Every structure is written in structure tokens, then in C-alpha cells.
Amino acid sequence: MCGIAGFVHLDxxxxxxxxxxxxxxxxxxxxxDEGRYVDGGCGIGMRRLSIxxxxxxxxxxxxxxxxxxxxFNGEIYNYQELRADLMSCGHKFQTASDTETLVHLYEQxxxxxxxxxxxxxxxxxxxxxxxxxxxxxxxxGKKPLYYAVLPTGIYFGSEISCLRQAGVPLETDPEALRLxxxxxxxxxxxxxxxxIRRVPAGCWLTYQxxxxxxxxxxxxxxxxxxxxxxxxxxxAVIHVRQKFDEAVHIRMIxxxxxxxxxxxxxxxxxVVASMARQxxxxxxxxSIGFEESxxxxxxxxxxxxxxxxxxxxxxxxxKHFGEPFGDSSAIPTFIVSEFAARHVKVALSxxxxxxxxxxxxSLRRAQxxxxxxxxxxxxxxxxxxxxxxxxxxxxxxxxxxxxxxRNGLDRYFAFNYAPYHMRSRLLRPEWMMPAxxxxxxxxxxxxxxxxxxxxxxxIMYWEANANLTGDMLxxxxxxSMANSLEVRCPxxxxxxxxxxxxxxxxxxxAGGQGKxxxxxxxxxxxxxxxxxxxxxxxxxxxxxxxxxSLREFLxxxxxxxxxxxxxxxxxxxLRTLLEEHDSGRRDNSHWLWSLLVxxxxxxxxxxxxxxxxxxxxxxx
Numbered sequence: 001m002c003g004i005a006g007f008v009h010l011d012x013x014x015x016x017x018x019x020x021x022x023x024x025x026x027x028x029x030x031x032x033d034e035g036r037y038v039d040g041g042c043g044i045g046m047r048r049l050s051i052x053x054x055x056x057x058x059x060x061x062x063x064x065x066x067x068x069x070x071x072f073n074g075e076i077y078n079y080q081e082l083r084a085d086l087m088s089c090g091h092k093f094q095t096a097s098d099t100e101t102l103v104h105l106y107e108q109x110x111x112x113x114x115x116x117x118x119x120x121x122x123x124x125x126x127x128x129x130x131x132x133x134x135x136x137x138x139x140x141g142k143k144p145l146y147y148a149v150l151p152t153g154i155y156f157g158s159e160i161s162c163l164r165q166a167g168v169p170l171e172t173d174p175e176a177l178r179l180x181x182x183x184x185x186x187x188x189x190x191x192x193x194x195x196i197r198r199v200p201a202g203c204w205l206t207y208q209x210x211x212x213x214x215x216x217x218x219x220x221x222x223x224x225x226x227x228x229x230x231x232x233x234x235x236a237v238i239h240v241r242q243k244f245d246e247a248v249h250i251r252m253i254x255x256x257x258x259x260x261x262x263x264x265x266x267x268x269x270x271v272v273a274s275m276a277r278q279x280x281x282x283x284x285x286x287s288i289g290f291e292e293s294x295x296x297x298x299x300x301x302x303x304x305x306x307x308x309x310x311x312x313x314x315x316x317x318x319k320h321f322g323e324p325f326g327d328s329s330a331i332p333t334f335i336v337s338e339f340a341a342r343h344v345k346v347a348l349s350x351x352x353x354x355x356x357x358x359x360x361x362s363l364r365r366a367q368x369x370x371x372x373x374x375x376x377x378x379x380x381x382x383x384x385x386x387x388x389x390x391x392x393x394x395x396x397x398x399x400x401x402x403x404x405x406r407n408g409l410d411r412y413f414a415f416n417y418a419p420y421h422m423r424s425r426l427l428r429p430e431w432m433m434p435a436x437x438x439x440x441x442x443x444x445x446x447x448x449x450x451x452x453x454x455x456x457x458x459i460m461y462w463e464a465n466a467n468l469t470g471d472m473l474x475x476x477x478x479x480s481m482a483n484s485l486e487v488r489c490p491x492x493x494x495x496x497x498x499x500x501x502x503x504x505x506x507x508x509x510a511g512g513q514g515k516x517x518x519x520x521x522x523x524x525x526x527x528x529x530x531x532x533x534x535x536x537x538x539x540x541x542x543x544x545x546x547x548x549s550l551r552e553f554l555x556x557x558x559x560x561x562x563x564x565x566x567x568x569x570x571x572x573x574l575r576t577l578l579e580e581h582d583s584g585r586r587d588n589s590h591w592l593w594s595l596l597v598x599x600x601x602x603x604x605x606x607x608x609x610x611x612x613x614x615x616x617x618x619x620x
Contacts, residue, residue: 002029002030002046002047002048002049002059002071002072002073002074002158003023003026003027003028003029003030003046003047003073003157003158003159003162003481004044004045004046004071004072004073004122004123004124004145004156004157004158005019005022005023005025005026005044005045005046005071005156005157005158005162006019006022006042006043006044006045006071006124006126006155006156006157007019007022007042007043007153007154007155007156007166008041008042008043008126008133008153008154008207009041009042009043009152009153010041010151010152010153010209010210011041011152012041012152013038013040013041014038014039014040014041014042014043015038015043016036016038016043018043018166019036019038019043019044019045020036020045021165021166022045022157022162022163022165022166023036023045023046023047023162024165025157025159025161025162025164025165026047026157026158026159026161026162027047028320028481028482028483028484029047029049029073029158029159029481029484030046030047030048030049030484031047031049031484032048032049033047033048033058033059034046034047034048035048035058035059035060035071036060037060037062037069037071037126039069039126039128040128040131041153042126042128042133044060044069044071044124044126045060045071046059046060046071046072046073049345049484049486059071059072059099061094061095061097061099061100061103062103063103063104063107064091064092066128067127067128067129068103068106068107068125068126068127068128068129069103069125069126069128070099070102070103070106070123070124070125070126071123071124072098072099072102072121072122072123073121073122073123073143073145073158074119074120074121074122074123074138074142074143075098075119075120075121075251075486075488076098076101076102076117076118076119076121077118077119077250077251077253078116078117078118078119078250079098079101079119082101082105082116082117083101086101086104086105086108089108091104091107091108098119102117102121102123102125103125105117106125106127106134111134111136111204111206111215111217112217114136114204114217114218115217115218117138118250118493118494118495119138120138120140120142120143120488120489120492121136121137121138121143122135122136122137122138122143122144122145122158122199123135123136124156130208131208131209132206132207132208133154133206133207133208134204134205134206135147135156135199135204135205135206135207136199136203136204136205137198137199137200137201137202137203137204138201138202139201139202139218139220139494139497140201140202140220140352140464140468140469140473140489140492140494140497141188141198141200141201141202141469141473142473142477142489142492143158143477144158144159144198144474144477144478145157145158145198145199146158146159146160146162146163146191146196146197146198146199147163147196147197147198147199147205148163148168148195148196148197149207149212150168150169150195153207153210154207154212155168159320159322159478160191160193160196160321160322160323161319161322163196164322168193168195168196169193169194169195170193170195170605171193171194171195172192172193172194172605173190173191173192173193173194174431175190175443176190176191176192176193177192177324177431177568177598178431178432178433179433179443180192180324180326180594180598181418181423181427181431181432181433181594182413182417182418182423182433183417183418183466183467183470183471184325184326184327184417184418184471184590184594185324185325185326185327185470185471185474186323186324186325186470187444187447187466187469187470188200188201188466188469188470191322191323192323192324192601193323200216200446201465201469202216202217202218202219202220203215203216203217204216204217218494219446220461220464220465220497220501221497221498221501221502222449222453222457222461222501223358223456223457223460223461223500223501223503223505223508224457224501224502224503224504224505225454225456225457225504225505226504227502227503227504227507228502231502233507233517233520236502236503236507236517237517237520237521238521239499240496240499240500240503240517240518240520240521240522241521241522243493243495243496243499244270244274244490244491244496244518244521244522245274245277245278246493247490247491247493247495247496248271248274248275248278248348248490249274249278250493251348251488251489251490251493252275252278252279252348254345254346256344256345256346257284257343257344257345257346258284258344258345258346258347258348259283259284259285259286259340259343259344259346259347259348260272260275260283260284260285260286260347260348260349261285261286261287261336261340261347261348261349261350261487262285262286262287263287263350264287264530265350266350266353266359266515266518266519266526266530266531267350267351267352267353267354267359267491267515267518268349268350269350269526269530270350270353270518270522270525270526271348271349271350271490271491272285272348273522273525273526274490274522274525275348277525284343284344286336286339286340286343286347287336311549311550311553313331313334313335314331314550314553314596314600315600316334316482317330317331317334317478317479317482318597318600318601318604319604320478320479320481320482321474321478323601324594324597324598324601325474325475325478325597326593326594326597326598327471327472327475328540328542328589328590328593329475329540330475330478330479331540332540333475333476333479333480334479334482334483337479337480337482337483337485337487338483340483340485341483341484341485344485345484345485345486346485346486346487346488347480347485347486347487347488348487348488348489348490349476349487349488349489350489350491351468351472351473351476351489351491351492352468352489352491352492352497353491353515353518354463354514354515355460355463355464355467355468355472356464356491356492356496356497356500356501357500357503357508357514357515357517357518358456358460358505358508358509358514358515358516359514359515360463360514361514362412362415362416362459362463363456363459363460363509363514364509364512364514365415366408366411366412366455366456366459367456367509369403369408369411370408370455372403372408372411373407373408375403377406380403380404380405380406381404382404383400383401383403383404384400384401384404384405385404386400387399387400387401387404387421388401388421392421392422392425397421398414398415398419398420398421398422401414401419401420401421402414402415407451407455408455408458408459409448409451409455409458409459409462412455412458412459412462413440418591418594422591425570425573426569426570426573426574426577426591427568427569427570428567428568428569428570431568444466446465447461447462447465447466448461448462449461456505456509457505464497468492473489476489503517519531542589542590542592542593543581543587543589545589546581546589546592546593547581547582547584551582553596554578554592554596555578557596557599557600557603558574558578558592558595558596558599559571559574559575559578560599562599562602562603562606563598563599563602563603566602568598569595574595577591577592578592
């Protein structure tokens with residue numbers, strides 16, 4: 001596990017000092033080792049967190065004649081099988097690392113070799129023979145990879161800070177920020193900067209003499225409404241159990257101490273139960289709780305965490321995202337990662353179960369609202385019109401707006417994200433974005449299925465391709481790597497995901513409960529009390545903090561002239577939200593957090609350190 005960075009200049013030689021400076025920005029991602037390679041206009045580098053092949057896994061790594069070089073972030077779980085195949089084809093290995101396997105696989109199969117990889121990864125390969133840079137990212141986007149194509153060349157890195165260090169222009173992207181106001185994160189491939197993009201999950205990109213070519217090697221399969229021909233429920237249960245245990249097993253391979261995150265939920269508990277069955281030693285587990293009882297997971301995880309220094313943590317981790325990121329569960333993720341990193345270098349997590357097996361309450365709510373599809377369009381338009389005329393504080397205003405939407409996916413966006421009427425009061429008109437799937441289908445075509453796919457399939461596809469990649473996995477990667485901890489996600493094994501897509505909705509969501517097939521496959525390993533426990537989000541007591549220890553910090557930043565003068569939000573309505581929350585009349589903490597994060601980001605990029613002479617455009 002590492003952090004990578006580099007560039008290819010078109011008309012000037014690479015500067016080793018720039019490679020070093022870019023890699024220094026991500027030292028936290030790899031404190032154990034570093035390396036760089038420069039060849040003509042190409043410079044690549046890495047910071048290494050040693051997990052496998054501790055003694056000989058130094059990067060960058062090349063092929064036999066030094067014509068192909070790689071820097072790699074991640075783990076390839078089937079690398080030993082691939083290594084054996086490549087050796088039978090005549091390739092010679094100098095190390096026992098999974099990184100070197102990628103070099104020879106590229107030589108043998110080019111980008112087609114990506115389809116054979118089972119793991120999480122982001123890597124860059126410099127092919128000196130063809131003067132070509134290849135960037136590639138794993139199927140779910142577990143590992144980040146940012147890039148910018150400029151007149152001077154291409155620049156890439158594991159975090160946005162690498163590109164900022166290279167002097168990539170920092171002009172903000174209004175379209176991306178409009179998405180942030182709706183979703184509290186910025187979906188791939190966009191970022192908050194016009195010049196910077198992400199390599200999409202399951203995709204590759206090549207840069208050769210100024211020309212960019214992109215391709216996709218994997219797409220999340222669509223979840224089906226009916227079972228595949230001949231597949232019985234009993235067979236599906238057996239297949240899920242076997243593939244799940246296999247996914248856990250291959251992620252337990254490490255040459256360093258290994259543990260697991262245990263939140264007390266079904267997914268993480270199932271991972272720990274599988275680990276315990278396959279490990280001769282007790283599994284080290286890590287969780288977190290807060291003094292505010294409704295956010296306390298401790299009765300289930302049996303661990304204790306002191307109340308954190310909330311202001312210090314916010315200031316510490318904000319810089320790791322490099323752009324606005326409004327998921328407040330990043331706070332407990334940072335804290336539990338910090339604690340776990342004192343004891344292990346690798347932790348398995350339960351991320352992905354809700355997306356693949358239908359665990360989110362939004363799916364069950366969508367099911368319950370499906371009769372609205374039969375309400376005449378004229379009546380729905382009337383409901384939407386009535387909602388617009390009601391006072392902002394009127395009970396049911398947002399509900400009327402939601403049921404006035406034209407289809408199930410539009411209703412999902414209306415009830416599951418920032419309320420339309422709140423955004424329309426808070427934001428200036430030019431910062432509003434329509435909350436309807438037709439617009440998003442044009443903006444994010446890789447995340448939206450056509451209407452004939454069915455509402456549940458559409459929602460699950462969005463959750464896996466947008467929310468999972470843009471929110472959940474970003475949070476886990478940045479907060480764990482900020483503490484030099486590798487997190488592996490067995491439930492996001494692509495073979496398990498492909499199996500899950502063949503299981504019909506009725507076997508996933510039944511009797512008002514999600515993840516039914518997962519419980520049928522693994523529930524006998526879990527305590528009965530856990531099986532009947534309501535779903536509990538991994539949250540933080542923001543509402544209390546914003547009325548207490550964080551109140552002054554919040555008010556100072558979101559009401560500062562530096563923020564309000566940008567003309568994005570209405571100062572009057574912002575004050576209404578703040579005063580409503582202070583009085584306890586309404587819990588506005590979710591929206592206030594997203595504004596605080598935005599204000600802190602604007603403050604950061606406005607600092608003079610980000611306006612130094614840009615190396616990538618200086619012609620040095």
C-alpha cells in the first residue's frame with residue numbers, strides 16, 4: 001500500500017526535485033519507504049507502506065531491461081497465480097512482490113491484463129519504448145488516482161495535494177460544486193477544480209506525446225429483478241457464503257499485523273466472524289463510541305473511546321480530502337483508524353454490504369412509495385406546486401415535493417439528499433442544480449440506468465457507482481491513510497459483486513428487511529440480538545457539538561465575510577438555519593456541516609501558499 005505521484009513533460013526534462021516534492025505531500029500514505037525514477041520528460045515516485053514482501057518490494061520496479069517502470073498503490077490478491085502464469089511465459093522476476101507482477105502482466109497483455117486483476121489498486125506504468133504513460137484504477141475505485149492534462153504535460157497523484165504541489169491551476173469548478181450542494185460529495189470523475197479529474201473506477205487512461213486515450217475494463221453489473229434461470233434460493237445462499245469466505249481469506253494475506261473494524265453492524269460482524277473461523281489467533285477488532293448515548297456503538301463492540309478534540313480533528317483531516325467532502329462520519333473513521341494504526345497495519349472492514357445486497361432504508365422506502373407511479377402526472381404536478389407555496393417551516397412541505405416527482409428515481413433523489421426547498425432558500429439561483437434524474441443522467445451517465453431498468457435496480461446502481469465510489473470509499477481511504485493504515489473490503493470483491501448482481505431483489509429485500517440473502521448465508525454465525533438490531537449509521541453527535549464545543553467555531557467560519565462574499569449562500573437564510581439549530585427547533589447539523597467544510601476549503605485554497613509560482617507552467 002502506497003501513495004504515488006508523477007508527471008510526463010512534453011518539452012522539458014523531468015525534475016527529480018518536483019517528483020520528490022509531490023511525494024512528500026503523501027508521506028502519510030507510505031512512511032516506510034520512498035523511491036523515484038526519472039527518464040527524459042517522465043518522473044514517477046512513490047511512498048510505501050510495507051505490507052507484502054517487506055524486504056524486496058521497493059518501488060519503482062521495472063521489467064528485465066528497464067524499459068517499463070511502475071509505481072503502484074494497493075494490493076493484488078491473486079498475484080501469485082498471475083506470477084506463475086507469467087513465469088511459464090518466460091518472464092523473470094527479481095522480487096516476490098505483487099507490484100512486479102503488474103509490470104510483466106502489462107508486457108504480456110497490455111491494458112487487457114487489467115481484467116485479470118483481483119484487488120484494489122491505482123498505478124502508473126511508464127513505457128519508455130512507446131513513450132507512453134498508463135494510469136489505471138480498480139473496479140470500485142477503492143484507491144484514488146487524480147490527474148490533470150495541461151499544455152505542459154500530464155500530472156497525477158494519489159491525492160489532490162500532489163497536483164497542487166506541482167502547480168496545477170486551482171480554478172474552482174462550479175458544476176462540481178453544484179453537485180456537492182446536492183450530494184455532500186463530488187462524484188467521479190469530477191473534482192472541485194476545473195483542471196483536475198479522477199481516473200474513473202474500473203477505467204484506464206494513457207498519455208502518449210500529448211494525446212489522451214481512455215477506456216473501461218469493468219462495469220458494475222446491473223442488479224436483476226428476477227433470478228437467473230435454474231438458480232434456486234438455497235443455491236444462492238451457498239454461493240454467497242462460499243464467495244464471501246473466499247473474499248475474506250485472500251484479504252487476510254499480509255506480512256504485518258492485521259485486524260478489523262467492528263461497528264456492531266451485520267456487515268462488519270460477518271467479516272470478523274469469517275476471519276475468526278479462518279485464523280488460528282484471536283482477531284483484533286477496533287471500534288469507537290461517544291459519550292452521547294445515541295451515537296454509542298459500545299454495547300455491541302465493547303470498546304471505549306474518549307470524547308475527541310473535535311476542532312483539532314476537523315482541522316487535521318480537512319486537508320486530506322483536498323476538496324469539499326461533507327460526510328461527517330469521516331470523523332469517527334479518522335479516530336478509529338488512528339487508534340487501530342497503533343496496533344496493526346491492515347484492517348478489514350464491512351463496507352459494501354448495503355450497496356451490493358440492498359441494505360439501505362432508501363430502497364425499502366422506494367418500494368413503499370412505488371404506488372405513486374400510478375398517480376396521474378397532473379395531480380403530482382399540483383402537489384409539487386402546493387409544496388412550493390407553503391411556508392418553509394410547514395410540516396409536509398418536502399414530502400409533497402417528493403411525491404410530486406415523476407418517477408421512483410426522482411423521488412429517491414428528493415427524499416435521500418439535500419431537500420430542494422432548503423437548497424432553493426439557502427443557495428443563490430445560479431448555484432442550484434435540478435434534482436431530477438434526467439439532468440444527472442447527462443452529467444453522470446455512468447451512474448444512471450434508463451427507466452426501464454426498474455427503480456430498485458436504478459437506485460442500487462447509483463449507490464454502487466456514485467455514493468460508494470465518491471463518498472464511502474473516499475472517506476475510508478483518506479481517513480485510514482492519514483494514519484498510515486491499510487483498509488481492505490471483502491464485500492467489495494468484484495467476484496462477490498458479480499454474484500450479488502445475479503440475486504433478485506426479492507431475495508435481498510424481504511419482510512421489510514434488507515440484506516436478507518446475506519443474513520440467510522451468514523446469520524447463523526452471529527448473535528441473535530444482532531440480527532434483530534435496527535440499522536445504525538456510523539455517525540457523530542454533530543447536533544450537540546454545534547450547540548456546544550463547536551458552536552463558536554461553526555459561526556465564525558460560515559458567517560465570515562470571506563465566505564459570504566463569494567455570493568453562494570443567502571446570509572439571511574444561513575442565519576435562520578444557525579438560529580433554528582441553536583434553539584433546538586430543528587436539527588440542521590447535517591447541512592451546517594457541509595457549509596462548514598466548504599468554508600474551510602475556501603479558506604485553505606485562498607491561503608498564499610497555494611498561489612506560489614506553478615512549477616508545471618514555469619518552463620524550468
